[in-house]
Amino acid sequence: MKINNNYNNLKDNYLFATIAERVSAFRKSYPDKKLIRLGIGDVTLPLPKVAVTAAKKAADEMGDKATFRGYGEYRGYPFLQTAIASYYADKGVKLANDEIFVSDGAKSDAGNFLDIFDTANTVLIPDPVYPVYVDTNIMAGRKIVYIAGNEDNGFLPMPDSKIKADIIYICSPNNPTGAVYTKEGLKAWVDYANNRGAIILFDSAYEAFIRNDKLPQSIFQIEGARTCAVEIGSLSKTAGFTGTRCGYTIVPLELKVGDTSINKLWYRRQATKFNGVSYIVQRAAEAVFTKQGLAEAHANIDYYMENAKIICNALAQKGIWHTGGENSPYVWLKCPDGDSWKFFDRLLTEFNIVGTPGAGFGKNGERYFRLTAFGSREDVTEAVERLKKL
């Protein structure tokens, strides 16, 4: 009996644990100081009312023999697939219901999707990045090559034909940097993937935060993407579903490796290791994609984006280099003193503000820092006031 030894190659990510420890120590020493948390990566505003109403109606149906539902479809209920397809149609992207796989969230799919690929494939991951892409591939023992995001490329690294990769992760708008690829930028990645026969796993979890309508909200707005890309979407940040749990993965029917349909392969995986998302949650998700649901969701996003604007303006006034925040809830700034952990300590002790050191997202984040827009307006306003003394 042996464990999967690849797990021994995982680095324990002490990022949030270390943050918690330092914050806790600070609280003990200064119990009267008011801390403001701008490190939070979780939403704080409630679900759209129409989603709540839909969930309650679905719960009632489940309590009545006449309307009770047992096992659902592995790909999700057609009513939700249709709602998602219509959401994409509004972006000019045409999807068949069979291309939409409803899931319990983008994180599950970002990890599980790898099941269907050989462990001998090479994975290309931008650095800095959401740590799940790295860890799930280490768990499978895949070779990972990193591509650097930095100030020169605006934290939007471009493909390099010398790099031989089979699976490519792209997150746009990016977590943690908030940077967003243009259509031309994504087109270069699509061309690179199609030329190599590689597959792009495109994480669109933050697409709803895009304000500039020239920026792509889906990789399927790019010509050629249907033969090289999978898109992983989520209602977590779009509609406050972090605790309600619903996402989806789009796998075009044209996407193949050799003669093998990736859509069929993923269906086989899901049919074997997954039994679908709760009917109650799927009804709540369907309601999000109604006119009223989207209006409510967008009002919440407007609130967060106003926070982001306030943060960005304050950084600009201080002359601090930053990106993100315009089409993303994340603001990524260059630490005035260099090291991101030192800046963390300074923000905590001098200004009583908690953020996230960029070092937690990879080597290229070591001198950067992430602030998020998910707090309350009062907190953001006060934080900005405090930072005037920086």
Add this chain to the structure above:
Amino acid sequence: MKINNNYNNLKDNYLFATIAERVSAFRKSYPDKKLIRLGIGDVTLPLPKVAVTAAKKAADEMGDKATFRGYGEYRGYPFLQTAIASYYADKGVKLANDEIFVSDGAKSDAGNFLDIFDTANTVLIPDPVYPVYVDTNIMAGRKIVYIAGNEDNGFLPMPDSKIKADIIYICSPNNPTGAVYTKEGLKAWVDYANNRGAIILFDSAYEAFIRNDKLPQSIFQIEGARTCAVEIGSLSKTAGFTGTRCGYTIVPLELKVGDTSINKLWYRRQATKFNGVSYIVQRAAEAVFTKQGLAEAHANIDYYMENAKIICNALAQKGIWHTGGENSPYVWLKCPDGDSWKFFDRLLTEFNIVGTPGAGFGKNGERYFRLTAFGSREDVTEAVERLKKL
């Protein structure tokens, strides 16, 4: 770019597709005949009322900023862990909250748990069996050895010290046979696993159907299990959650491979590839484990078990060998004419009853047949009346 080639070794399981085709062809030829479905593996009675009330209250909380919940704990909310621990305490099994991992269902966990084990391990699987155990291991490229369930051992195969296996699946009460291990039977498996340093994945999805209180409802009722077993439980059949989605996996803190804690390894897997179960669903599940919730769930199970009794009595009157049905919703019978597909056709055409051919569950099922107790009383009574002419 290569796909996971192990997927090519999967046999397409045409069982339910073939059943659907034959039923559809019959319907076309005889549109006026009333078909009775005794093949269904899904529950038909609604959720306990208290679970519906709890889900609706939780949905309301999610719609109010003051009570909204974002990301939950990877292991599940403590309120649900505590409820499950209390359910187990009533069976004489003491569990720490950290040993209980709430999931979206037993199927996900039965497949995903393998992530943390080396693919070079050998897996021992009883035949006939729930096909998920086989397919998930084929997907990972593991060597599978089968152990035969048959009339001689009452479809409860016992360990054989000559078989070298690292991972052992046990499902009791069994799907598809409905057979249930005694405490002595399970003790032999626990001893075998402890002697070999193997791990048992114990599927207890049907434990709530056990009527004979001498039969074990949890492997942790067996001495020595905490050093060799993981238990995968589900609310699907216990409380009608097949479409609501909630299960749990119990990983004892003592369970180790070498120096590695399996509990910690599974936590690492879940923290990386899973973001927890919907708060709304977890509140519904918590309500199931209240006194009122269990009373409602047990009333539904009583209804199904009365159906099982009616089926078993009819088979006994006909002198047809069968097992299951006394502590399980499944009745497993020996086909009077041998081949299980032939019997399927005969039941369909002569008696207009749909069941499930045992061949779909493995080689040892080829001459057997599964009937289930999840239908309505009216249907079961009429089916039994028809079968008098068999």
